[in-house]
Amino acid sequence: MVSRIRANHTERESAMSRRTFFQGTGLLLGFAMTGARTEPVFAARASQVTENEVTGTFAPNGFIRINPTGVVTLIIPMIEMGQGVYTSLSMLLAEELEVKLDRIQVQHAPPNDALYVNSIIGIQNTGGSASVRAFWTPLRQAGAVGRGLLIAAAAKRWNVDPATCRAKDGVVFDAPGSKQLSYGELANAAAKLTVPPAAKVKLKDPNEFTLIGTPAKRLDSAIKVDGRALYGIDARPPGMRVAAVAIAPVLGGKSKALDEKAALAVKGVRQVVNIDEAVAVLADHMGAAKKGLEAAAIAWDDGPNGKISSADIVKQLEEESKNPGAVARKVGDVGKAIAEAAQRVDAIYQVPFLAHAAMEPMNCTVHLQKDRCDIWVGTQAPTITQAQVAELTRLPMDAIKIHNHLIGGGFGRRLEADGTILAVKIAKHVDGPVKVIWSREEDIQHDMYRPYYLDRLSAGLDAAGKPVAWMHRIAGSSVMARYYPPYFKDGLDPDAIEAAAEPPYALPNVHVDFVRVEPPGVRTSWWRGVGPTHNVFVVESFIDELAHAAKQDPVAYRKGLLGHNPRALAVLSLAAEKAEWGAPLPARHGRGISVQFAYGSYTSQVAEVEVAANGSVKVKRIVCAIDCGMFVNPDTIEAQIQGGTLFGLTAALHGSITFKDGRVEQSNFDSYLPMRIDEVPVVDTHLVKNAEAPGGVGEAATAIVSAAVTNAIFAATGKRLRSLPVDTNSLKSSS
Known part of the structure; x- marks a missing residue:
């Protein structure tokens, strides 16, 4: 089954308002999913829910609470940063619990790896397109157990067999339908019942789903529209000062002089904090803090990285990539197969450093006291943040209180705790809470960037053009080794x-290896998709090169190599069909295709582009087919495919962080360009529905789009692009 969605031109954002974490009475359900264990463990009790009860000897990673008014509260570890995860995960629960989606409230979970581990990632962490994948079964089981307990409580009150009762929309009915009790009325009684073993929990057959798989409206839209949504940057604890910060422009540098007196002379400025690698000016409001920071006229000692340039980094990669790396895969004898091949194709590909440039710049509010540290922030990794702050402050872990907020664009940047650590260092010198806000320039120039990669590839083709050997060497930084x-x-x-x-x-015959090369003076980290964002570009571009060398159509060539892989073949065929592959196009127009398996999902995209005589590229249309197994909310998938496509397309057309004299040369959206609205293409999304386990969606389109676009540029111009971003100068017409 295929469903078709035509995307709008702006990615939908999401948020959930923050409510009191522990309150109310009624039925509390929790489930555990730690390490290799994925079977939920449940407990039910009627009591005032306290933090001690939740974090005691029973260690679930998520909880469901039903209060006497019938409101269902779901406390989950996945943070909302625009991807719609709160709605999707609530749908899983609502389906089995038999409640309407608008009866569910979602609350941020506190940091606790033991309780809230994401089984795919291994810690409490929002990333890796893993939210639905990790909680697909546990949340449905939690809902099914809750429904069973509520039905049993009603049956006991009516003195009937529970099998004769049914639940619908938060109400239990008897067989004739003459009696009914709401979940709120049953919550306390249900909490006193014996919880059935998880193995006996019967989940709905997918054919019985009434909510999962339907386009549900986002639960958080209203508070986004009316302004109730709170992000980290909105935190305002009593007595708070605002700090503007300047960070050493070269990694490893420090301040060597500043005019503190001039800064303090600015009206509203209250304090100047110098922590060597950064200087913060605290004031009553941001305007005064920024003026004070400018007046401080800071002079910097660049340290050992003051001469680093992009050319130095690329040269290092070029040299070290000539050496063999750690073997990731070895099948057959690649050397022999290439030597005996009828044709050999070689290529070197490169992708640049990329910044996150989220709409909400880095910020963190801290109140450090003698015996505790309160932190208001939006973070994708609360336990990592908590642990690093505990190490810095020497306070016990339970004294570090993370008040997690909605995130105004994460993309992996909020997996890192560096912004929080900087704020805590500043807070050590401040009496009372301080909110540290990075300017857009600080945010871009002190990011932790997607690594720069350099790839060497070789392939051997037989007389018919079919690949008989594949050699791929990846050289670049390892985020995983650090994180x-x-x-x-x-x-x-x-x-x-x-x-x-x-x-x-x-x-x-395949040989793939990895050479770890850490660039000097640069911090690398996760960036919406990370490894696949460069690997899919390289692999799919090189496959296109092989199709051209074999004088074959790129789609037909791929189909000939995918007979063993029906799901990949299906999305390829669907994308090509919906994009009208092979239909005539005007001169200097072209279509390009790419295929990937990543994040547990199969995806294919076709890009249609126009390349003007001056080399400028206009992406006219993107057609995407995705097989992500059983999907929860097609509306969310539409938003994710569109948003991920535009995020990846922005990087492909414009994204590049470069260094000169140790400094990042880009500083704001005039030099690190986002896509403008007139550049945005039509995005058509087609979902393949099947009974496979859910795959990830959030990063799939980001990883695949660049290859589709550059392959389309080749089709339009005959010029192969082996590096990003797109070099429009190389595409100028010579006629």
Whole structure:
């Protein structure tokens, strides 16, 4: 089954208002999913819910609470940053619990890896397109158990067999339908019943779903529209000062002089804090803080990285990529197969550093006291943040209170705690709460960037043009080695090789390896898709090169290599069909295609572009087919495919962070360009519905779009682009 959605031109945003975390009485359900264990464990009790009860000997990672008014509260660890996860996860619960979606309230979970671990990632973390995948079964089981307990409570009151009762829209009915009790009326009684073993919980057959798979409206739209939604930057604890911050422009540098007197002379400025690597000016409001920071006239000592340039970084990659790396995959004898091949194709690909440039700049509010530290922030990784703050302050973990907020664009940037650590360092010198806000320039120039990668590829083709050998070497930074050291094994970064070690195609002889190269003076981190965002560009561009060398149509060529992979073949065929592949186009127009398997989903995109005589590129249309298994909310998928496509397209057309004299050369949206509205293409999304387990969606389109676009540019101009962003000068017409 295929459903078609035509996307709008702006990505939908989402938020949930923050409510009191522990309150109310009634039925409390929790489930555990730690490590390899995915079977929920449940407890039910009627009591005033306290933090001690929730975090005691029973250690679930999520909770459902039903109060006497019948309102269902779902406390989950996945943070909302525009991806609609609160609505999707609430749908899983509502489906099995038999309540209307608008009866569910969602609250942020506190930091606790033991309770709220994401089983796919291994910690409490929102990322990796893992939210629905991780909680697909546990949340439905939690709902089914809750429904069963409520029905049992009603049956006991009526003295009837529970099997004769049914639940619908938060109400339990007897067999004739003459008696009914609401969930709110039953909550306390249900909490006293014995919880059935999880193994006996019967989930709905997908054919019985009434909510999952339907386009549900976002639960958080209203508070986004009327302004009730609170982001980290909105935090205002009593007595708070606002701080503007300047960070050393070169990594490893520090301040060597500043005019504190001039800063303090600015009306509204209250304090200047110098912590060497940064200077903060505290004031009654942001305007005064910024003026005071400018008046401070800071002079910097650049330190050891003051001469680093992009050319130095690329040269290092070029040299080190000539050496063998850690082997990610080895099948057959690539050297022999290439030597005996009828034709050999070689290529070097490069992708640049990329900044996140989220609409909400980095910010954090801290109140550091003798025995506790309160932090108001939007973070994708609350437990990592808590642990790093505990290490810095030497306070116990439970004294670090993370008040998590909605995030105005995460894209992986809020997986890092550096902004919080900087704010805590400043707060050490402040009496009372302080909100530290980075300017747009500080946000872009002190980001933790998507790594710069350089890839070397070689392939051998037989007389018919079919690949008989595939060699791919990836050289670049390892984010995993720094962020998740246990996952970096035998020199391999699993993220850096994703979508490269296991391309979807049938290749008889394969060698893929990884060379870790850490650039000097640059911090690298997660960036919406990370490894696949470069690997899919490289693999799909190179497959296109092989099709051209074989003098075959790119779609037909791929189909010939996907006979063993029906799901990949299906999305390829669907995208090509819906994009009218092969239909005539005007001169200097072209279509390009790409295919990927990443984040547990199969995706294919076709881009249609127009390249003007002056080399400028206009992406006219993007057609996307995605098989993400059983999907929850097609409306959310539409938004994610569109938003991810535009995020990836922005990077493909414009994105590049460069260095000169140790400094980032880009500073704001005039030099690190976002897509303008007149550049935005039509995005058509087609969903393949099947009975497979859910896959991830949030990063799929970001990873795949660049190859589709550059392959389309080749079709339009005959010029192959092996680096990003698109070099429009190379595309100018010579006629």
